[in-house]
Amino acid sequence: DAGVTQSPTHLIKTRGQQVTLRCSPKSGHDTVSWYQQALGQGPQFIFQYYEEEERQRGNFPDRFSGHQFPNYSSELNVNALLLGDSALYLCASTTWAGKETQYFGPGTRLLVL
Amino acid sequence: GIQVEQSPPDLILQEGANSTLRCNFSDSVNNLQWFHQNPWGQLINLFYIPSGTKQNGRLSATTVATERYSLLYISSSQTTDSGVYFCAVWAAGNKLTFGGGTRVLVKP
Numbered sequence: 001d002a003g004v005t006q007s008p009t010h011l012i013k014t015r016g017q018q019v020t021l022r023c024s025p026k027s028g029h030d031t032v033s034w035y036q037q038a039l040g041q042g043p044q045f046i047f048q049y050y051e052e053e054e055r056q057r058g059n060f061p062d063r064f065s066g067h068q069f070p071n072y073s074s075e076l077n078v079n080a081l082l083l084g085d086s087a088l089y090l091c092a093s094t095t096w097a098g099k100e101t102q103y104f105g106p107g108t109r110l111l112v113l
Numbered sequence: 114g115i116q117v118e119q120s121p122p123d124l125i126l127q128e129g130a131n132s133t134l135r136c137n138f139s140d141s142v143n144n145l146q147w148f149h150q151n152p153w154g155q156l157i158n159l160f161y162i163p164s165g166t167k168q169n170g171r172l173s174a175t176t177v178a179t180e181r182y183s184l185l186y187i188s189s190s191q192t193t194d195s196g197v198y199f200c201a202v203w204a205a206g207n208k209l210t211f212g213g214g215t216r217v218l219v220k221p
């Protein structure tokens with residue numbers, strides 16, 4: 001049973017560029033959430049997708065957008081990158097209906113120069 | 114929004130020692146999870162524990178939801194226990210709010 005997978009593992013971009021990160025949820029899960037973890041801090045909730053719609057959003061600007069596909073996989077897009085967007089981006093999956101453990105992927109390390 | 118505080122922020126242990134990590138939260142929650150983040154950044158599920166006590170090997174956790182805290186116990190610590198331990202709660206929906214973490218270093 002495959003767990004949560006994310007790609008790419010590492011990414012280097014320059015300021016102003018755009019980036020797309022990808023996530024495939026754990027088998028049987030239909031809800032995907034994205035988190036940003038800056039160095040030395042706990043993960044911060046960006047947004048959550050279920051049934052291809054954004055269901056909840058944290059305190060992040062509109063430069064952060066996402067998408068969920070019919071197979072439940074998801075993308076996180078960040079436009080007009082800033083130096084402060086450098087972080088570990090984590091994807092988590094769970095089921096919308098039940099109270100169930102959230103499982104995290106290995107993350108994508110983004111460095112903005 | 115809900116606030117989650119973890120203590121201590123840093124912990125240095127000698128191999129074989131026992132320790133207790135604490136997580137306080139500011140409001141009623143539907144659920145609580147404990148994670149271990151390894152040096153490569155992977156968040157590993159330790160416990161899903163809205164209330165009561167659970168044990169898994171040398172680790173155990175207790176959540177007292179009415180008093181808004183949870184404790185993670187590490188017994189007979191090993192060097193592989195090093196890393197950052199996070200407590201995370203959710204109140205509405207599936208949004209997790211994390212504490213700041215406890216950084217644990219176990220020395221041989």
